[in-house]
Amino acid sequence: MKLYEKVAEELSQQISQGYYQVGTKLPSIRCLSKNHSISISTAQEAYRLLEDQGIVEVKPKSGYYVRQQNSPPKLPEISRPIQRPIDVSQWHQVLDLLTSHNRHGEDLITLGRALPDYHTATLQPLLRTMASLTRDVDNLGRSQEELNGLEALRVQIARQMMHSSCQLHPDDIIITNSCQEALSISIRVTTKPGDVVAVDSPSFYGTMQTLRSLQLKVLEIPTHPETGISIEALELALEQWPITAVQVTPSCNNPLGYTMPDNRKKQLYQLAQRFDIAIIEDDIFGDLSYNTPRSNTIKSFDQDGRVILCSSFSKTIAPGFRLGWAAPGRYCDLVTHMKYVSSGCTATVPQLALADFMAQGGYERHLRKMRQQYKQSRDIMLGWLKRYLPENIRTSYPQGGFLLWIELPEMIDSVELNTRLALQNVQIAPGILFSATGKYRNCIRINYSGEPSARQETAIKKIGDEIFKMLDELETNK
Amino acid sequence: MKLYEKVAEELSQQISQGYYQVGTKLPSIRCLSKNHSISISTAQEAYRLLEDQGIVEVKPKSGYYVRQQNSPPKLPEISRPIQRPIDVSQWHQVLDLLTSHNRHGEDLITLGRALPDYHTATLQPLLRTMASLTRDVDNLGRSQEELNGLEALRVQIARQMMHSSCQLHPDDIIITNSCQEALSISIRVTTKPGDVVAVDSPSFYGTMQTLRSLQLKVLEIPTHPETGISIEALELALEQWPITAVQVTPSCNNPLGYTMPDNRKKQLYQLAQRFDIAIIEDDIFGDLSYNTPRSNTIKSFDQDGRVILCSSFSKTIAPGFRLGWAAPGRYCDLVTHMKYVSSGCTATVPQLALADFMAQGGYERHLRKMRQQYKQSRDIMLGWLKRYLPENIRTSYPQGGFLLWIELPEMIDSVELNTRLALQNVQIAPGILFSATGKYRNCIRINYSGEPSARQETAIKKIGDEIFKMLDELETNK
Ligand SMILES: Cc1ncc(COP(=O)(O)O)c(C=O)c1O
Ligand SMILES: Cc1ncc(COP(=O)(O)O)c(C=O)c1O
Numbered sequence: 001m002k003l004y005e006k007v008a009e010e011l012s013q014q015i016s017q018g019y020y021q022v023g024t025k026l027p028s029i030r031c032l033s034k035n036h037s038i039s040i041s042t043a044q045e046a047y048r049l050l051e052d053q054g055i056v057e058v059k060p061k062s063g064y065y066v067r068q069q070n071s072p073p074k075l076p077e078i079s080r081p082i083q084r085p086i087d088v089s090q091w092h093q094v095l096d097l098l099t100s101h102n103r104h105g106e107d108l109i110t111l112g113r114a115l116p117d118y119h120t121a122t123l124q125p126l127l128r129t130m131a132s133l134t135r136d137v138d139n140l141g142r143s144q145e146e147l148n149g150l151e152a153l154r155v156q157i158a159r160q161m162m163h164s165s166c167q168l169h170p171d172d173i174i175i176t177n178s179c180q181e182a183l184s185i186s187i188r189v190t191t192k193p194g195d196v197v198a199v200d201s202p203s204f205y206g207t208m209q210t211l212r213s214l215q216l217k218v219l220e221i222p223t224h225p226e227t228g229i230s231i232e233a234l235e236l237a238l239e240q241w242p243i244t245a246v247q248v249t250p251s252c253n254n255p256l257g258y259t260m261p262d263n264r265k266k267q268l269y270q271l272a273q274r275f276d277i278a279i280i281e282d283d284i285f286g287d288l289s290y291n292t293p294r295s296n297t298i299k300s301f302d303q304d305g306r307v308i309l310c311s312s313f314s315k316t317i318a319p320g321f322r323l324g325w326a327a328p329g330r331y332c333d334l335v336t337h338m339k340y341v342s343s344g345c346t347a348t349v350p351q352l353a354l355a356d357f358m359a360q361g362g363y364e365r366h367l368r369k370m371r372q373q374y375k376q377s378r379d380i381m382l383g384w385l386k387r388y389l390p391e392n393i394r395t396s397y398p399q400g401g402f403l404l405w406i407e408l409p410e411m412i413d414s415v416e417l418n419t420r421l422a423l424q425n426v427q428i429a430p431g432i433l434f435s436a437t438g439k440y441r442n443c444i445r446i447n448y449s450g451e452p453s454a455r456q457e458t459a460i461k462k463i464g465d466e467i468f469k470m471l472d473e474l475e476t477n478k
Numbered sequence: 479m480k481l482y483e484k485v486a487e488e489l490s491q492q493i494s495q496g497y498y499q500v501g502t503k504l505p506s507i508r509c510l511s512k513n514h515s516i517s518i519s520t521a522q523e524a525y526r527l528l529e530d531q532g533i534v535e536v537k538p539k540s541g542y543y544v545r546q547q548n549s550p551p552k553l554p555e556i557s558r559p560i561q562r563p564i565d566v567s568q569w570h571q572v573l574d575l576l577t578s579h580n581r582h583g584e585d586l587i588t589l590g591r592a593l594p595d596y597h598t599a600t601l602q603p604l605l606r607t608m609a610s611l612t613r614d615v616d617n618l619g620r621s622q623e624e625l626n627g628l629e630a631l632r633v634q635i636a637r638q639m640m641h642s643s644c645q646l647h648p649d650d651i652i653i654t655n656s657c658q659e660a661l662s663i664s665i666r667v668t669t670k671p672g673d674v675v676a677v678d679s680p681s682f683y684g685t686m687q688t689l690r691s692l693q694l695k696v697l698e699i700p701t702h703p704e705t706g707i708s709i710e711a712l713e714l715a716l717e718q719w720p721i722t723a724v725q726v727t728p729s730c731n732n733p734l735g736y737t738m739p740d741n742r743k744k745q746l747y748q749l750a751q752r753f754d755i756a757i758i759e760d761d762i763f764g765d766l767s768y769n770t771p772r773s774n775t776i777k778s779f780d781q782d783g784r785v786i787l788c789s790s791f792s793k794t795i796a797p798g799f800r801l802g803w804a805a806p807g808r809y810c811d812l813v814t815h816m817k818y819v820s821s822g823c824t825a826t827v828p829q830l831a832l833a834d835f836m837a838q839g840g841y842e843r844h845l846r847k848m849r850q851q852y853k854q855s856r857d858i859m860l861g862w863l864k865r866y867l868p869e870n871i872r873t874s875y876p877q878g879g880f881l882l883w884i885e886l887p888e889m890i891d892s893v894e895l896n897t898r899l900a901l902q903n904v905q906i907a908p909g910i911l912f913s914a915t916g917k918y919r920n921c922i923r924i925n926y927s928g929e930p931s932a933r934q935e936t937a938i939k940k941i942g943d944e945i946f947k948m949l950d951e952l953e954t955n956k
Contacts, residue, residue, distance in 0.1 A: 091815060098625050098818070118618055127613055134609040140596055140796035147576050177655050177800075180822040188691075193671060210819040213666075318618035322655075322825045337569060340576070341688040343821060344658040347800045347828075 001372065004045035007036055009372075011046065012055055015066055026056060026064040052452065053379040073382055073395045076407040078230065081201040081220030081439060085241055088212035088436040093415075094205045100427055109459045111446040112418070112429035114254060114403055117373065118318035122366035126317070130353035142348040148336060149175020149325070150351040156358035157325055163293055164251075164286060165300035166309070172327050174335050175346045179284045179312035182326040183247075184210050185342055186308040189334040190245045190278040191216055198237060198246040200229040202405070202434030202443070204254050204282065207247055211436075218436045219243060225396050225405070228253065228260035231267045238275045245278040251295055252285035255405045255434055255445040257398025259289060262296045269301040276306075278331070283311045287367055289400035290375045305329030313354065315401065316367060323350050374402045374449065381448040384457055388464030390471065402449035405431075407442065411474050412467060414444045420466050426459045479850065482523035485514055489524065490533055493544055504534060504542040530930065531857045551860055554872045554885040556708065559679040559698030559917060563719055566690035566914040571893075572683045578905055587937045589924040590896070590907035592732060592881055595851065596796035600844035604795070608831035620826040626814060627653020627803070628829040634836035635803055641771055642729075642764060643778035644787070650805050652813050653824045657762045657790035660804040661725075662688050663820055664786040667812040668723045668756040669694055676715060676724040678707040680883070680912030680921070682732050682760065685725055696914045697721060703874050703883070706731065706738035709745045716753045723756040729773055730763035733883045733912055733923040735876025737767060740774045747779040754784075756809070761789045765845055767878035768853045783807030791832065793879065794845060801828050852880045852927065859926040862935055866942030868949065880927035883909075885920065889952050890945060892922045898944050904937045 001009070014020055027035065032043040047064055050056040057067040101108050133139050148154070154170035161168050176182040183206070191197060193215040199207065201220035211218050219241060222233045229248050237243065248268070250260040260268070272279045281298045289295060299309040308331055312324030323346070328335040357363050378398055385395060385406070396405040408414065414430040421428060431440030446463075450456055479487070492498055504525075505513065511521040525542055528534040535545040579586050611617050626632070632648035639646050654660040661684070669675060671693040677685065679698035689696050697719060700711045707726050715721065726746070728738040738746070750757045759776045767773060777787040786809055790802030801824070806813040835841050856876055863873060863884070874883040886892065892908040899906060909918030924941075928934055 094818075095625075095814075102624065115619065118615055123615060123618075127615060127618075131609045131612040134612050135605055137596055137601060137605060137796070140601075140605075140798040141593065142798055146580065147573075177821040180818075181820060184819050184821070192693075206819070206822070209815070213816055213819045215670075318615070319823070320618040320620055320826050322821075322823075336573075337687070338691055340572075340658075341662050341684070341691045342659065343655040343662070343800075344684070345797070345800075347825070348798050350825075 001369070003038060004042045004049060007032070007038060007042065007046040008049040011050060012053070015055060020066050022066050022068055024066050025062070026066065028063055049376075052383060053376060054383045072397045073385075075225045075397060076394045076405065076443075078222050078224045079201050080222055081435060082437060083237070085196040085217035085219045086436055088208045088218050090205065090433060090436070090438060091209060091212065093430070093433055094209060097429055097433060100422065107425045108422075108427050109425060109455065110427045111459060112427040114315065114447060115319055115449060116315050116317075116370070116402065117449045117451065120366070120369065122362070122369050123317065125360065125362045126353055126357040129356050130349060133349045133352050139348050139352065147340060147345055149173070149346055150348065150355060152355035153351045153358075154325075156355050160287070160358065160363070161297070161309075161327075164283070164295070164297040166297050166327075167300075168327050172329070172332065174326050174328060174332070174339055175351060176312075176324040176326060176339060177343055177346055178322050179282065179310055179314060179324040180206050180210075181339075181342060182310035182312065182324045183207055183280065183282060185335055185338040186280045186310055186326055186328065186331070187211065187214060187216070187245070187247070189328070189331045189338055190280065190308070195244040196241050198234060198243050200248045200253070202255050202431065202440055203247075204249060205433045207282070208436055220436060223256065224258070225256050226258050227264055228258055229268065231264060231271060234268070235271055238271065238277070243275070243277055245280055246272060247280040247282065248298075249282040249284070250298060251283055252289055252398065252400030254285060254401065255396075255403055255429075257396040257401060257403060257405065259291075259295050259399045265296060265298045266301050269298050269307065272306060273304065279307045281307055281309045283309055284315050285401035286311065287316050288371055288374060288402070290371055291399065294400075299327060302329060305331070308335070316363075316370070321350060323354060371400070373451065374400075377402065377448040377452055378404070380452045381460070384460040388461045390464075390467060402447050404446050404448060406444050406446065408444065408467060409471065410442055412442050412470055414441060417444070417463075417466060417470065421462060424462050424466075426462050428463065479847070481516060482520045482527060485510070485516060485520065485524040486527040489528060490531070493533060498544045500544050500546055502544050503540070504544065506541055527854075530861065531854060532861045550875045551863075551873045553703045553875060554883070554921075556700050556702045557679050558700055559913060560915060561715070563674040563695035563697045564914055566686045566696050568683065568911060568914070568916060569687060569690065571908070571911055572687060575907055575911060578900065582900060582903065582905070585903045586900075586905050587903060587933065588905045589937060590905040592793065592925060593797055593927060594793050594795075594848070594880060595927045595929065598844070598847065600840070600847050601795065603838065603840045604831055604835040607834050608827060611827045611830050617826050617830065625818060625823055627651070627824055628826065628833060630833035630837075631829045632803075634833050638765070638836065638841070639775070639787075639805075642761070642773070642775040644775050644805075645778075646805050650807070650810065652804050652806060652810070652817055653829060654790075654802040654804060654817060655821055655824055656800050657760065657788055657792060657802040658684050658688075659817075659820060660788035660790065660802045661685055661758065661760060663813055663816040664758045664788055664804055664806065664809070665689065665692060665694070665723070665725070667806070667809045667816055668758065668786070673722040674719050676712060676721050678726045678731070680733050680909065680918055682727060683911045685760070686914055698914060701734065702736070703734050704736050705742055706736055707746065709742060709749060712746070713749055716749065716755070721753070721755055723758055724750060725758040725760070726776075727760040727762070728776060729761055730767055730876065730878030732763060732879065733874070733881055733907075735874040735879060735881060735883065737769075737773050737877045743774060743776045744779050747776050747785065750784060751782065757785045759785055759787045761787055762793050763879035764789065765794050766849055766852060766880070768849055769877065772878075777805060777807075780807060783809070786813070794841075794848070799828060801832060849878070851929065852878075855880065855926040855930055856882070858930045859938070862938040866939045868942075868945060880925050882924050882926060884922050884924065886922065886945060887949065888920055890920050890948055892919060895922070895941075895944060895948065899940060902940050902944075904940050906941065
């Protein structure tokens with residue numbers, strides 16, 4: 001944390017503890033500089049940050065005041081997807097998102113991808129270890145060593161998951177090439193072609209495309225932007241349809257950012273138990289929860305091994321790291337077989353390096369930094385949205401991770417919006433990707449993982465401007 | 479190539495060109511040293527190598543003589559697998575092979591695994607590049623760059639495959655995590671559960687386990703140890719059963735070592751065309767062919783895109799490298815989708831490093847060394863087998879790669895043999911792994927990838943001793 005960030009954090013805490021009330025004048029720059037023994041410019045930066053976060057406001061020729069707190073944004077309503085099992089479409093739209101940067105080159109601001117910020121000093125120890133392990137040719141032969149992944153890494157993952165109240169033995173864990181592989185394998189071992197899988201909605205497109213590839217039907221369940229998948233709606237669906245598994249991302253959800261309260265997670269588990277179905281729990285953003293201790297995983301309530309917990313380090317470290325894992329409970333043997341046929345063993349060097357990074361405390365240090373940065377960026381992003389987008393939008397209020405869901409006015413077509421923005425080097429993710437059938441057409445998902453900058457702010461302004469333009473055109477054409 | 483190897487190679491060529499006849503005396507050590515301006519000890523080493531290869535023999539107090547050439551070994555007969563579609567079993571036996579080194583520790587001589595020799599100076603440039611690329615954090619983010627893999631690498635692979643008369647465009651290639659993933663995806667896009675897939679027999683267990691995981695039936699086709707899968711038997715099978723795809727490893731086959739002659743490859747392609755089925759061609763050992771130019775791939779005859787060519791660098795570089803690829807012909811879009819759901823994008827650093835290594839000529843240099851080393855080791859291994867194993871065994875005569883198939887006397891149970899050898903720290907691959915039903919119980923597969931050493935020779939002697947012991951016991955118990 002930089003010095004000005006520390007000072008800002010301290011002030012922000014004093015404000016939230018009521019030490020300074022809304023409307024009160026705060027210490028002047030000079031005062032702040034003296035009290036904290038910091039330079040004038042550092043004091044200015046601290047205030048600038050608090051201003052960006054919407055915590056303080058400047059009154060010209062007077063000074064800084066505590067602002068009416070950034071109230072949580074107006075949330076979208078509970079989603080209303082189609083209430084019957086359907087086939088997944090939208091592959092070409094997903095492919096388009098995955099390859100658009102190739103067509104638009106380096107300058108594209110890719111707000112549409114779920115890429116973390118990996119340009120951070122806290123990752124340097126990991127890179128150094130990895131580079132030195134790479135030089136040792138013996139490590140190129142070691143991949144065959146343990147089919148389920150290196151024990152040293154599985155030990156660390158088991159330890160890490162204790163933060164989510166999960167009691168895992170290292171042997172309960174199988175290392176994979178990314179979370180996508182973990183999810184893909186988990187779905188394969190719990191279903192057969194033609195089966196119905198229930199998912200939260202909107203939902204991560206990678207999972208839905210997996211269902212498509214396996215000729216599974218998807219049943220999208222209404223999902224609340226604060227509490228997640230509707231237990232009530234799922235129960236009704238279970239009574240009506242032959243569902244074999246439910247796949248959810250209950251902590252720091254992609255795209256909605258919510259974390260299901262622990263009691264709802266438990267209810268979901270009990271429901272699965274009652275109807276004897278498997279749960280595939282995607283926890284890929286779980287370590288990036290803004291609240292500590294982080295919330296429980298559904299897996300932590302698992303008593304009969306029906307929950308397969310899947311995750312990776314693609315969001316917490318970097319997408320190119322390609323290390324994921326599954327804790328498959330009662331499906332362990334099947335998952336081992338499926339992992340073997342899916343891609344054989346997993347590369348050794350990243351596993352060794354990561355095990356070391358975690359054991360040394362480097363991962364936890366890195367997480368602390370990222371959680372704080374992302375939370376700060378969320379508030380700044382929400383401020384920009386207030387400034388540049390129409391007033392009647394609704395947005396999610398992420399409790400972790402770095403993704404924001406925006407519901408635009410009904411008549412806005414976000415695919416069209418994306419096409420227009422591409423010409424201005426801004427890329428967003430249209431909502432249709434997160435539905436099996438192209439719903440959520442008036443929604444978009446953007447990331448706020450990059451450190452807030454003028455470039456980012458400009459991108460948000462462009463989004464806002466383009467929306468206003470589209471609204472105008474619609475008005476004119478009426 | 480070391481100096482003594484060069485000299486030995488030269489002599490060996492003169493012998494095979496008839497310059498020295500069988501039984502002729504060769505130049506003395508002193509003469510050789512003088513003629514070639516090499517040291518006495520180098521000359522001695524050259525002769526020692528030729529002796530190991532079975533090309534020359536010493537007559538005490540007389541000198542070196544051209545030996546009756548190592549005639550090709552007595553080959554096994556064409557295989558006779560069960561002639562109807564069946565389910566694949568043997569998973570626990572495969573798992574046992576894959577994990578046995580964990581139970582037996584460091585000292586185990588793993589002749590049972592298909593591991594190449596990667597302790598070679600020719601790989602150093604690759605490791606250096608990889609280590610330096612690893613230090614750059616930007617490369618951790620780049621994985622998302624190209625779903626089908628980095629173009630720079632695809633260009634190099636397309637170029638490399640020209641040696642097999644294959645005309646590939648870089649866009650025809652999709653990078654995967656290993657050959658196993660390429661095979662798995664290829665089978666998934668060409669079949670549906672319940673379908674029948676024809677394979678050569680004996681056949682690589684990874685592919686058969688893949689068929690198992692997809693609830694496919696396998697039909698094992700009689701296979702000749704010199705010419706590969708029987709076209710005639712396959713034709714009969716195609717007339718009788720609803721086969722949707724045929725999976726073969728026609729060049730430097732695992733486990734039989736043969737390379738199908740080009741005209742048989744072409745016939746196989748034409749047959750597939752006539753019955754309108756897909757061919758999944760595994761070429762993982764193809765670059766290690768002892769003959770240059772290497773033979774054609776079946777893919778090189780492909781006119782309508784029905785051949786999916788799969789390979790990786792696990793045998794030519796190292797198993798932990800985990801980079802493979804598929805050239806899926808008409809199945810390209812399906813394979814892209816399946817690769818995405820199977821494991822998302824592929825890690826960037828190994829791709830960048832390998833592209834550079836290939837572009838600089840490092841890969842070709844490395845291949846040249848390995849081909850020569852393996853060919854030499856094959857002849858030494860065949861010599862040891864003659865010395866230490868019963869006379870009535872039959873063995874394959876590999877034309878590339880580093881794997882040898884040995885047919886033991888009918889009554890020898892190679893699973894039992896393996897168990898006994900494990901106690902003596904020697905591991906072999908029992909033949910049952912290479913069949914869907916546990917056939918080939920009297921066969922074993924061993925590798926000769928390690929540079930021949932006293933330790934290796936001792937291992938072969940232990941195998942021989944144990945076989946003689948088992949034969950004795952059987953005799954006694956009669
Ligand atoms: C919810 C969720 N699950 C899984 C994945 C895939 O992660 P990985 O890159 O580790 O395959 C993503 C990536 O976007 C994701 O957002
Ligand atoms: C014929 C054959 N195909 C595929 C494979 C798997 O290779 P990879 O390690 O690249 O998945 C092997 C490895 O033993 C093999 O022998």
